[in-house]
Amino acid sequence: MVFNSMTDALVACDKDRLIVMVKTALEQGESADDILNHGLIAGMEVVGDRMESGDMFIPEVLMAAQAMTECVEILKPLLEETGGNHAAAVVIGTVKGDLHDIGKNLVAMMMESAGFVVHDIGVDIPAETFIAAIKEKNAKIVCLSALLTTTMPAMKQTIDAISESGIRDQVKILVGGAPVTQAFAETIGADGFAADAGSAAKLAKSFIQ
Amino acid sequence: MNKIEKIYQHALNILSEVGIKLKHLEVLNILDENGIQIDEETAFFTPEQVAYWISKAPGSFTLYARNPAYNIVIGNQHRHFMAGYGCAAIYDKEGTARDSLLSDYICFARLVHQCSHFSINGGILAQPNDVPAEISHLIMTYTAMMTSDKCLMGIPGNEDQVTQIMEMAALLFGGRSVLEKTPRILTMVSTISPLLIDEMDLSTILISARYNQPMIMSPASTAGTTGPIDLAGNLALSTAEAMAAIVIAQIIRPGVPVVFGLQSNVANLRTGNISVGSPAYSLQKKAVCELARYLKLPSRSGGATTDSAVISPQAGYESMLSLMAAYQNGVNLIIHSAGILNSYAAMSYEKFMMDLELMDMIMQYEDGFEVNDDTLNLELIKSVGPGGHFLGAADTMRKCRSHSRQPRIGVRENFGRRPPLEKYFKNIDKGLEQMLREYKQPDMPSDILRHLNDFMAGQGIPAPVLEQLNHLTCNLEDF
Numbered sequence A: 001m002v003f004n005s006m007t008d009a010l011v012a013c014d015k016d017r018l019i020v021m022v023k024t025a026l027e028q029g030e031s032a033d034d035i036l037n038h039g040l041i042a043g044m045e046v047v048g049d050r051m052e053s054g055d056m057f058i059p060e061v062l063m064a065a066q067a068m069t070e071c072v073e074i075l076k077p078l079l080e081e082t083g084g085n086h087a088a089a090v091v092i093g094t095v096k097g098d099l100h101d102i103g104k105n106l107v108a109m110m111m112e113s114a115g116f117v118v119h120d121i122g123v124d125i126p127a128e129t130f131i132a133a134i135k136e137k138n139a140k141i142v143c144l145s146a147l148l149t150t151t152m153p154a155m156k157q158t159i160d161a162i163s164e165s166g167i168r169d170q171v172k173i174l175v176g177g178a179p180v181t182q183a184f185a186e187t188i189g190a191d192g193f194a195a196d197a198g199s200a201a202k203l204a205k206s207f208i209q
Numbered sequence B: 001m002n003k004i005e006k007i008y009q010h011a012l013n014i015l016s017e018v019g020i021k022l023k024h025l026e027v028l029n030i031l032d033e034n035g036i037q038i039d040e041e042t043a044f045f046t047p048e049q050v051a052y053w054i055s056k057a058p059g060s061f062t063l064y065a066r067n068p069a070y071n072i073v074i075g076n077q078h079r080h081f082m083a084g085y086g087c088a089a090i091y092d093k094e095g096t097a098r099d100s101l102l103s104d105y106i107c108f109a110r111l112v113h114q115c116s117h118f119s120i121n122g123g124i125l126a127q128p129n130d131v132p133a134e135i136s137h138l139i140m141t142y143t144a145m146m147t148s149d150k151c152l153m154g155i156p157g158n159e160d161q162v163t164q165i166m167e168m169a170a171l172l173f174g175g176r177s178v179l180e181k182t183p184r185i186l187t188m189v190s191t192i193s194p195l196l197i198d199e200m201d202l203s204t205i206l207i208s209a210r211y212n213q214p215m216i217m218s219p220a221s222t223a224g225t226t227g228p229i230d231l232a233g234n235l236a237l238s239t240a241e242a243m244a245a246i247v248i249a250q251i252i253r254p255g256v257p258v259v260f261g262l263q264s265n266v267a268n269l270r271t272g273n274i275s276v277g278s279p280a281y282s283l284q285k286k287a288v289c290e291l292a293r294y295l296k297l298p299s300r301s302g303g304a305t306t307d308s309a310v311i312s313p314q315a316g317y318e319s320m321l322s323l324m325a326a327y328q329n330g331v332n333l334i335i336h337s338a339g340i341l342n343s344y345a346a347m348s349y350e351k352f353m354m355d356l357e358l359m360d361m362i363m364q365y366e367d368g369f370e371v372n373d374d375t376l377n378l379e380l381i382k383s384v385g386p387g388g389h390f391l392g393a394a395d396t397m398r399k400c401r402s403h404s405r406q407p408r409i410g411v412r413e414n415f416g417r418r419p420p421l422e423k424y425f426k427n428i429d430k431g432l433e434q435m436l437r438e439y440k441q442p443d444m445p446s447d448i449l450r451h452l453n454d455f456m457a458g459q460g461i462p463a464p465v466l467e468q469l470n471h472l473t474c475n476l477e478d479f
């Protein structure tokens, strides 16, 4: 019941109400883990679906995501105490030579809302920076974005470099961006392709579960 | 203060208070030497500096073509259409996508050459995915030069790439010193909104200005994503970015021709993508023209733009609104006037033909009609008299071909049972086929050709590749 109302508050982008709900739920003895999974992440799934169907606009989804982030901050110390915080780390960036970031930012937001710890390392990112971030953050998933056909080869270079650095088995590599296709993803040896932000988050989850 | 003055003032405040980030050390040093305040990578311009340097730019200029018949004046009351630009995909009639290829580039260059609506050819008519990206600027420029003797569009790039294009233009037009005296190759510069210009675009400004070649400064801040959601704020942001780019160009080479080319968009906030079929986009074009006139600079905006991914009623009405808004408001350079679909994501041959028809219609509309004794013609009305008809009148017979202009592809004869759309697409195919069949390559003087080929060889592109290039056909049946 309380979890359903959290979904309502998220869909309404009502941060203040959500924070009160999370605090009340904790007082009433709900575990931080349950609040995160059955309240916030489940709520953001509904938000994601509504974004996909066009019922929620992107700025509203961003507001909902911000509200969720603030609540996660409240839950964090408790999650760490109980060892419940086993969210996988995701590294995301736009490949070398490419400065488009609107789509990548949306993917990062949906990943975060799906419960991942997202490290957005920005645009125009060379392979070495991706590799360093994977190592530093102990990432389980890497997302590469490219919007230009002329920078699509940089996706392959990045994947090759990750393989050469010996950490290929440690990560799942997902790719996306308007000119990228499933077939291209397969040719360059990526583990998956997503056409939009919602499906990117779903795909990432399927790899972790 | 009127609306335009307010937007301009706001843009000045943005440049003096927030500044603009410039990812190019040499450019930052040049600005520093010229008294512009630099804080790390951010440049701050005072209103006086902006006004002083912008006043150095010409209010209009002539762009010279290899064939002088195609020389055009850019600015004042002149309006020119240009084809779609930048796409790496081709959509077919059903909206199915495929990669664009060199053969598409050649086809579009020939279509542009054939069509009297265009005086400018080249640029990125379609990105050839079958050519390595590192040399595609050379291949596209060479192809444009060989295919057409109209004015030329350049391609932005790093310093080496833009220098190579400028050197090719120098070979084509009689040497660097001749090139520097006359505007010959027009390059589009994009900013990264909000308030950043990357190394590639600053390199493009640096080299184009050094060769004294014109540039279109084209920020595309998008209301709601890369710009404020209110159109006034978004326009001011784009204006600030364009003015910064123009000031930089003028400092490097005072007097170099520039176009005030705001491509201010609006976002579709359901997806985060841009929306260029929307009235809000067309509304901003109107302001672009007014701002350009206020700054005494030529203007640029988008043309037959649509958010539809396929030829459809939506593609038709959105493109018409957008192209008409650009033309009627007096945009000097109307880029993306033919072939573009899906918010700049793809080119389409069918859309190209459809857009030619839009241009025909708009120009006919703009021609208006004459009112004089001949066109009023009382004798004619007397001779027909009440209850008669004009179909059989000699006057009608004499003028029936000139006055009853037939659409290029539109279907008006809806008799019989054939599905009207079938006829429409048949007309498109016929029109395309005819334009390509009638294409004749303009002569290229043999000494210039030799120089160009030597230059290409020097860049590692062997003669057989060029030979092949010159023999590539563009039979649309092949696609």
Ligand code: B1M
Binding pocket: A097, A098, A099, A100, A101, A102, A103, A104, A106, A107, A143, A144, A145, A146, A147, A148, A149, A150, A174, A175, A176, A177, A178, A179, A193, A194, A195, A196, A197, A198, A200, B085, B086, B087, B088, B127, B190, B191, B192, B193, B220, B226, B271, B272, B273, B274, B342, B343, B344, B345, B346
């Ligand atoms: C797992 O990992 C994943 C999974 C899914 C992923 C993913 C990663 N990344 C994305 N996804 C997916 O999820 C997202 C959300 O659902 C989706 O992301 P998208 O990014 O596809 O969608 C966004 C929500 C909205 N879409 C966008 O934001 C892109 C829109 C268009 C119009 C576009 C924009 C806005 C811009 N641009 Co650029 N731009 C175009 C675009 C044309 C178009 N309609 O696509 C395109 C891509 N640009 C192009 C070009 C050529 C360029 N652009 C350039 C610059 C710019 C702006 C700065 C003006 C601006 C970018 C602003 C910014 N901060 O990102 C220049 C290059 C700069 C550089 N080095 O990167 C420049 C070279 C110059 C120019 N012509 O403007 C063309 C590419 C052609 C080609 N060769 O491939 C282009 C098709 C337009 C055109 N016809 O010229 C999915 O793809």
